[in-house]
Amino acid sequence: MAIIGFAGLGLMGAGIAGNILKAGYALRVLAHRNRQPIDDLVARGAEEVTSAAALGSECDIVFLCVTGAPQVRALIEGDEGIRAGAQSADRQGLVIVDCSTSEPTVTRELAASLSEDGITLMDAPLGGTPTQAEAGELQAIVGGDASTLEAIRPVLDTWTTKILHVGPVGAGHxxxxxxxxxxxxxxxxxxxxxxxxxxxxxxxxxxxxxxxxxxxxxxxxxxxxxxxxxxxxxxxxxxxxxxxxxxxxxxxxxxxxxxxxxxxxxxxxxxxxxxxxxxxxxxxxxxxxxxxxxxxxxxxxxxxxxxx
CATH class of the missing domain: 1.10.1040.10 (N-(1-d-carboxylethyl)-l-norvaline Dehydrogenase; domain 2)
Structure with a gap:
């Protein structure tokens, strides 16, 4: 099974990550000052990493569920970001799934840049509530190519009841x-x-x-x-x-x-x-x-x- 990375364990992210873990996937979670969801997931079998670069170097699919475009850009492009980690490990084929509510312009820009390094960015913002996230009953509004969506669908299925493919990358956002x-x-x-x-x-x-x-x-x-x-x-x-x-x-x-x-x-x-x-x-x-x-x-x- 794919190794899954996760950054952004807030009200929605913690529920999503918990369902991925419950489905049997190996899960890497990014350290954060809010310890409660991290500690809970680690106690249930997740592994904590200390940098976004580690997510890029160790994972096949990385989910982001953060505040907005600046945080997404920092996680991907920072000196210790996901791209840097993937490059250091020659991680061709990495898929980043951005579940944040972000700016479509930034999403398309990042997707074009990441593709040069063999990394695919999909946008899959969420429909639903924190209670639905915990229950695995969210909606994913997906932008990106159909073949990548089919590749990641089994993971999306662990936390959704509806997956809507609305167009190319950026269309989800x-x-x-x-x-x-x-x-x-x-x-x-x-x-x-x-x-x-x-x-x-x-x-x-x-x-x-x-x-x-x-x-x-x-x-x-x-x-x-x-x-x-x-x-x-x-x-x-x-x-x-x-x-x-x-x-x-x-x-x-x-x-x-x-x-x-x-x-x-x-x-x-x-x-x-x-x-x-x-x-x-x-x-x-x-x-x-x-x-x-x-x-x-x-x-x-x-x-x-x-x-x-």
């Missing part, structure tokens, strides 16, 4: 940005609608009584409103910093494609404003509280009499 634009756009719309409604005397409960079960209902709506109505922060664990990053990438892609995307810019700017005021680590549904507070509105929470 493009489709993921479009998907997240829709999701974060809904988040922005729900946020502003709640504040407008509250100012006009419409409570979140009244709002929900009309929307829930209607054509405007959705899985995203339900997890967003699980926070709004029940204050359950774990219902929708996607940070505002990541939302800003993804909408920023989408707005940049629109500009690159010569599309005057005013809605994309407006959505980006709303998430940027939350991160700029220090709320980047809060989750997307909490944007409803942040925006409401700017207008002296409180949604299902007592006013902060201490002025915090």
């Amino acid at each position: 493009t489709m993921k940005l479009l998907n997240n634009f829709l999701a974060m756009g809904y988040g922005a719309i729900f946020t502003e609608a709640l504040t407008i409604g509250a100012r006009a005397g419409i409570t979140p409960q009244t709002f929900d009584s009309v929307i829930r079960g209607s054509r405007m209902d959705s899985g995203f709506y339900r997890t967003f409103f699980q926070y709004v109505l029940e204050r359950d922060r774990d219902a929708h664990r996607f940070t505002l910093a990541n939302a800003h990053k993804d909408t920023r990438y989408l707005a940049s892609l629109a500009e690159e494609m010569n599309v005057d995307a005013g809605v994309a810019r407006a959505v980006r700017d709303l998430y940027a404003s939350a991160e700029d005021q220090g709320d980047g680590e809060k989750f997307v549904p909490e944007l409803s509280d942040i925006f409401a507070a700017r207008h002296q509105v409180f949604l299902n929470q007592a006013p902060d009499t201490a002025g915090n």
